[in-house]
Every structure is written in C-alpha cells, then in structure tokens.
Amino acid sequence: MRNTRSTYRVVALAIIMVTILVSGSSTAEDLRCDYCGKVITEQYVQDGDKCYHESCYREHVLPRCAVCGKPIEGRYTVYDGKPYHDSCWKRNVALRCAVCGQIIEGDHLIDNWGNHYHSRHQDELPACSFCGRLICMRVTGGGRAYDDRHHICNLCREYAVTDTYIARRLLDESCDRLKKVGIEVDCDEVNFQLVSAEELAQLSGSGLADNFGLAHYEYETMLGITVNRKFTVYIRSGMPQMHFISTAAHELMHVWMYQNGKDKVDPPLLEGSCNYAALLVLQQYDDDLTAYVIDCLERDPCPVYGDGFRRVATFVAEQGKAAWLEYLKDHRFFPAGR
Ligand SMILES: [Zn+2]
Ligand SMILES: [Zn+2]
Ligand SMILES: [Zn+2]
Ligand SMILES: [Zn+2]
Ligand SMILES: [Zn+2]
Known part of the structure; x- marks a missing residue:
C-alpha cells in the first residue's frame, strides 16, 4: 500500500454576462460577433472583452462536457484537461473509494x-x-x-491449500522448479506435513503468527559418519498456492543447506539465501499475485530475511548463481563488507 494524491479536481468558473441590446439602433452596426464575425443586432453575450451572438456562444464557445457533450454554463470541473458538468463528473469520472464508495479527494x-x-x-x-x-x-x-x-x-x-495431497504435489512442483535453477534437492528424501498454526508454533518453539514453514533435520552419527538422516518440511495450512510454493522453496533450500552447506550459518546469509531460492522459483511464474509475492520478498524490512535477501541478490548480481551456491558450501557468513 502506498500513498498517492488525486490532484486533478480543479473547479473553474465560467464568466457569463448577458447584456440586452435594443435592436435596430445604428450603434449596433459596429458590434461584431467574435466567433462568426457577423454584425450583432440583437441580444448578445459578453465574455470578458469578447462579444458573441447568443447562439454562437452557446454552440461554439462554451466548454462542452466530456461526458454528455452538452455545453457547460456556470461552475464546472476540469480533469485531465477536459471540462465536465459537476454532476457528470461525480457520476462518471470521479475517483471513488474502493471501500466506502465515496468520492476521494x-x-x-x-x-x-x-x-x-x-x-x-x-x-x-x-x-x-x-x-x-x-x-x-x-x-x-x-x-x-x-x-x-x-x-x-x-x-x-479460494486458492488456499488445505489438502495434504494437493500440498504434496505443490511441494514437488517447487522442488522441480528449484532443480531448473541448479538447486538440486532429493525430494524423495523429504517428508512433508501440512500443519495448523498451533502445530507449527509448537514445532518451531515460536509464536502462533511467526512462521509459515519449517525444515527439520534429524540424523545420527556412527564413527563420525552421518547415518539415518531424515528431513521433514512442515508448512502451514491455509496459504494461497503461490505463497505455499514460495514457502516450500524456502524450506527446501534449508534442506539443500543441510545436505550441502555448513552447519550454523549466520541467519542473514541462511534466511536470505532461502528467500532468494524462493525468488528463483517465483520468477518461473507469470501472474499478478506472484509479482506481489516477489515484491514482498524484495521489500521485506526484516534485517534477517529482508536484508539477507537483498545482500544475496547483490552477491548473485555480481558473481552469478553458481558462485553463490558454491560459496554457501564453504562459508557461514557473507563476505566481509557485503
Ligand atoms: Zn456569431
Ligand atoms: Zn455533462
Ligand atoms: Zn472510503
Ligand atoms: Zn488476499
Ligand atoms: Zn527459513
């Protein structure tokens, strides 16, 4: 939501002076209509220092309403350079509030x-x-x-994902889209659960409204070798499909980090990278809601998710996607000064 201003409502006043002249008088011979150039012998209109036949004035000089096409006398509204009767403007042109229906000024x-x-x-x-x-x-x-x-x-x-079967299909779609941009996650290895807000809050140990998804990694080690590893992605039920796909990409990037990156990565690099992975998936769709979701990622004011995302975006713009993924395999922090 941004602030804007409707500056177009200019109300002007047409000055109309009607003077009655006694016809037949010889002084009238000198008086000529400023529109048609013919002599004025009867009632005429004076507008400023110009004189017109009444019919010339009405038909050719008065401004005409851009809605109804009829001449305008008296007060009128100018919008975008065009004149309107006040009533025509209000009915047909004026900006109206989408919430209450009243005119916005x-x-x-x-x-x-x-x-x-x-x-x-x-x-x-x-x-x-x-x-x-x-x-x-x-x-x-x-x-x-x-x-x-x-x-x-x-x-x-209308697009809220509340069905586990559909949710799993969207998770796999997100996984395929990640693969297309070089982020390979073995999704057969990923367990998935569609959960309520309460369940997600409990699992992540955070507030009810804090998260939309969570990636969990469990493993055992035997003689220094990782065995029995298990990845689970939890996503909150009830999000529209495009938000679900974006969240899925974010959480799958966490899985990729578990599989390829270092442990204990600094949160701005970690979450910024996961949001950047979500962007790479979202960019493969072309609709208005996706554009809105991307806009939210890019403008997120959060110092971890938002700033992290923008720092990753700068890194990728300068060095490329492959260099970013390689960097994640060996580092826990952004390069110094980035
Ligand atoms: Zn005339
Ligand atoms: Zn009108
Ligand atoms: Zn309103
Ligand atoms: Zn909505
Ligand atoms: Zn995350």
Missing part, C-alpha cells in the same frame, strides 16, 4: 491491485496477509482472521 492510499482508498480505512480494516488488500465486502467479499496477526481475504481463500 486529495491524499489517499492505493494498493498493488489499483484500488484507491481513503487513508482512514487502513486503521479501520485488517489487510490480507497474502495480497495486501483491505478486507471488506466491497473489495474482497470479506475474509477471516487466521490468528492475531494474519488475515486472509475471500479472494485469496
């Missing part, structure tokens, strides 16, 4: 979907955690609260 908010809102609604309504829209009947057809921080709108709920 001046500072207001616009979301990623082109909805304009009065700024005050941001404090009155919850925003969808997955698309950023303000949740209300007019905009999203309603929605529901998932926990103390997360809400889902009814537009996103």
Whole structure:
C-alpha cells in the first residue's frame, strides 16, 4: 500500500454576462460577433472583452462536457484537461473509494491491485496477509482472521491449500522448479506435513503468527559418519498456492543447506539465501499475485530475511548463481563488507 494524491479536481468558473441590446439602433452596426464575425443586432453575450451572438456562444464557445457533450454554463470541473458538468463528473469520472464508495479527494492510499482508498480505512480494516488488500465486502467479499496477526481475504481463500495431497504435489512442483535453477534437492528424501498454526508454533518453539514453514533435520552419527538422516518440511495450512510454493522453496533450500552447506550459518546469509531460492522459483511464474509475492520478498524490512535477501541478490548480481551456491558450501557468513 502506498500513498498517492488525486490532484486533478480543479473547479473553474465560467464568466457569463448577458447584456440586452435594443435592436435596430445604428450603434449596433459596429458590434461584431467574435466567433462568426457577423454584425450583432440583437441580444448578445459578453465574455470578458469578447462579444458573441447568443447562439454562437452557446454552440461554439462554451466548454462542452466530456461526458454528455452538452455545453457547460456556470461552475464546472476540469480533469485531465477536459471540462465536465459537476454532476457528470461525480457520476462518471470521479475517483471513488474502493471501500466506502465515496468520492476521494486529495491524499489517499492505493494498493498493488489499483484500488484507491481513503487513508482512514487502513486503521479501520485488517489487510490480507497474502495480497495486501483491505478486507471488506466491497473489495474482497470479506475474509477471516487466521490468528492475531494474519488475515486472509475471500479472494485469496479460494486458492488456499488445505489438502495434504494437493500440498504434496505443490511441494514437488517447487522442488522441480528449484532443480531448473541448479538447486538440486532429493525430494524423495523429504517428508512433508501440512500443519495448523498451533502445530507449527509448537514445532518451531515460536509464536502462533511467526512462521509459515519449517525444515527439520534429524540424523545420527556412527564413527563420525552421518547415518539415518531424515528431513521433514512442515508448512502451514491455509496459504494461497503461490505463497505455499514460495514457502516450500524456502524450506527446501534449508534442506539443500543441510545436505550441502555448513552447519550454523549466520541467519542473514541462511534466511536470505532461502528467500532468494524462493525468488528463483517465483520468477518461473507469470501472474499478478506472484509479482506481489516477489515484491514482498524484495521489500521485506526484516534485517534477517529482508536484508539477507537483498545482500544475496547483490552477491548473485555480481558473481552469478553458481558462485553463490558454491560459496554457501564453504562459508557461514557473507563476505566481509557485503
Ligand atoms: Zn456569431
Ligand atoms: Zn455533462
Ligand atoms: Zn472510503
Ligand atoms: Zn488476499
Ligand atoms: Zn527459513
């Protein structure tokens, strides 16, 4: 959601002075219409220092409403260089708030979907955690609260992943997409569970609203050799498909790190890399919601996930994807000064 301003509503006043002239008088011979150039002998209109036949003025000089095409007298509204009757402008052109339907003037908010809102609604309504829209009947057809921080709108709920079979299929799809960008995770080796917010909070030892996914690694060692390793990815139920795929890519990158990287990697490098892996998967889709999810990754203000992601993105931009993956195999921290 960003702030914007509708600056277009200029109200102007047309100055119309009608003067009655007594016809037949010889002084009228000198008076000529500023539109048609013919002599004015009857009632005429004076606008500033110009004079017109009444019909010339009405038909050719008065501004015409860009909606109804009829001449405008008196007060009118100019928008985008075009004049409108106030009533035509209000009915057909004026910017209206997507939440309350009233006309918006001046500072207001616009979301990623082109909805304009009065700024005050941001404090009155919850925003969808997955698309950023303000949740209300007019905009999203309603929605529901998932926990103390997360809400889902009814537009996103239509795509919510709540079925384990579909979830596993999406996890495998995410895994295939990672493979396409050179991040090979053996997904047959990965157990998967679709879990509730409560279960995920318990497993990760964090708050109810803190996580959408978790990658768990268990192993035993025998004579210094790792045996019986087991990877489990947990993903929270109820996210829209594209968020699910993004979360799956993030958690599968954790698995890749367990399989290829070092232990105890510094959180910004670790989480930033996992979010970058999610980006590489998301970039293989082309739709508006994916663009929004990417935007959220890129703009995440978190010093671990957001800054980490941006530092990885800079690393990859300078040295390439292969160099980044190689780097992860041997390092726990970002290069000095990066
Ligand atoms: Zn005329
Ligand atoms: Zn009109
Ligand atoms: Zn409003
Ligand atoms: Zn939504
Ligand atoms: Zn993570």
